[in-house]
Amino acid sequence: MDFKQIQELIKMINKSNIGEVSIEEKGFKLTIKQKEEPVQQLIAAPIQTQPVAALSAPPLAASQPAATAAAEKPSKAAEAPAGNTVTIKSPMIGTFYRSASPDKPSFVSVGDEVEPGKVVCIIEAMKLFNEIESEVKGRIVKVLAEDASPVEYDQPLFLVEPA
Numbered sequence: 297m298d299f300k301q302i303q304e305l306i307k308m309i310n311k312s313n314i315g316e317v318s319i320e321e322k323g324f325k326l327t328i329k330q331k332e333e334p335v336q337q338l339i340a341a342p343i344q345t346q347p348v349a350a351l352s353a354p355p356l357a358a359s360q361p362a363a364t365a366a367a368e369k370p371s372k373a374a375e376a377p378a379g380n381t382v383t384i385k386s387p388m389i390g391t392f393y394r395s396a397s398p399d400k401p402s403f404v405s406v407g408d409e410v411e412p413g414k415v416v417c418i419i420e421a422m423k424l425f426n427e428i429e430s431e432v433k434g435r436i437v438k439v440l441a442e443d444a445s446p447v448e449y450d451q452p453l454f455l456v457e458p459a
Contacts, residue, residue, distance in 0.1 A: 305317070381455040383452045384416060385450050385452050386448065393418040403416050415429055434458040
């Protein structure tokens with residue numbers, strides 16, 4: 297009996313009122329049991345209510361910090377033109393890291409000089425660590441993202457005073 301036949305058998309049993317089926321072939325034994333009706337109802341109720349609660353709670357929690365961060369962004373973005381600085385922005389969505397690992401020093405800190413091509417941080421996206429390089433020559437004036445925090449596409453990460 298191959299996998300496709302087993303799948304078809306399961307579908308047929310689910311549609312019927314059969315409680316249990318056992319099949320034996322050449323040292324191969326397969327038993328398929330239907331769940332009892334009360335168990336299915338108990339499982340169905342949490343599935344319908346839990347995801348709604350689980351899905352609605354985190355976005356609210358996530359949207360509040362995002363709203364706070366969004367409220368902070370304009371003020372930080374307003375600093376950029378006033379101070380004649382260039383903003384290094386996130387080229388992707390992911391998790392921002394200032395160093396290669398927790399026990400390593402930060403790639404750059406406030407006051408450090410950067411050149412085009414110098415790695416300033418890492419953004420982890422889908423289990424891949426992407427090095428983000430500076431595109432300008434200058435001095436880091438401010439770090440705008442928290443270490444190990446999620447960042448959005450085009451989110452300001454660093455302010456650089458061009459040299």
